[in-house]
Amino acid sequence: DTEVTQTPKHLVMGMTNKKSLKCEQHMGHRAMYWYKQKAKKPPELMFVYSYEKLSINESVPSRFSPECPNSSLLNLHLHALQPEDSALYLCASSQGRLINEKLFFGSGTQLSVL
Amino acid sequence: AQSVSQHNHHVILSEAASLELGCNYSYGGTVNLFWYVQYPGQHLQLLLKYFSGDPLVKGIKGFEAEFIKSKFSFNLRKPSVQWSDTAEYFCAVNYNNAGNMLTFGGGTRLMVKP
Numbered sequence: 001d002t003e004v005t006q007t008p009k010h011l012v013m014g015m016t017n018k019k020s021l022k023c024e025q026h027m028g029h030r031a032m033y034w035y036k037q038k039a040k041k042p043p044e045l046m047f048v049y050s051y052e053k054l055s056i057n058e059s060v061p062s063r064f065s066p067e068c069p070n071s072s073l074l075n076l077h078l079h080a081l082q083p084e085d086s087a088l089y090l091c092a093s094s095q096g097r098l099i100n101e102k103l104f105f106g107s108g109t110q111l112s113v114l
Numbered sequence: 115a116q117s118v119s120q121h122n123h124h125v126i127l128s129e130a131a132s133l134e135l136g137c138n139y140s141y142g143g144t145v146n147l148f149w150y151v152q153y154p155g156q157h158l159q160l161l162l163k164y165f166s167g168d169p170l171v172k173g174i175k176g177f178e179a180e181f182i183k184s185k186f187s188f189n190l191r192k193p194s195v196q197w198s199d200t201a202e203y204f205c206a207v208n209y210n211n212a213g214n215m216l217t218f219g220g221g222t223r224l225m226v227k228p
């Protein structure tokens with residue numbers, strides 16, 4: 001299994017809702033990442049987890065709350081989002097955090113905030 | 115700030131035409147360079163990468179890229195495109211071996227007409 005699985009594929013939520021995005025991999029990877037990709041823009045790094053610990057937070061607002069409950073799962077909890085947060089949220093994983101270790105990307109969750 | 119530029123936002127070619135997509139990056143010390151492809155509805159996939167050595171790098175599906183240090187460029191090429199190459203192509207840079215973190219270019223949408 002060389003896939004990174006993200007659920008749901010599509011999500012529509014209101015600004016007062018609380019929702020979660022899920023990411024799962026069974027490749028034994030110990031580094032996992034959240035990227036945000038707005039329409040017609042490149043992916044931008046949000047968070048990096050290494051060995052289930054948050055190692056990088058790229059100044060992301062607190063309405064986005066990541067969680068890594070175990071080495072195979074990465075969640076992104078959403079609360080009180082704004083319409084400008086509508087984007088494709090991509091999860092990725094790699095064996096470790098050395099640069100020569102290949103990144104595997106999921107297909108993303110397309111989020112619309114109304 | 116470190117940045118990656120892809121000057122061609124949209125490219126339309128006929129099958130069998132040759133392809134060259136430009137990628138320039140800002141100076142920032144040691145760089146590792148990547149090209150990713152995103153087919154419609156699919157996840158990002160690594161096409162090729164350059165860390166060191168021969169500046170002409172060959173990747174999957176007949177793609178190659180050339181690192182020209184003096185021009186801060188890493189252009190992607192393919193001698194003869196196919197309809198199945200229709201996709202979005204992202205150049206990405208890792209600066210200073212910083213833990214598998216990538217800065218992406220804005221992407222180039224390639225459409226190949228049959």
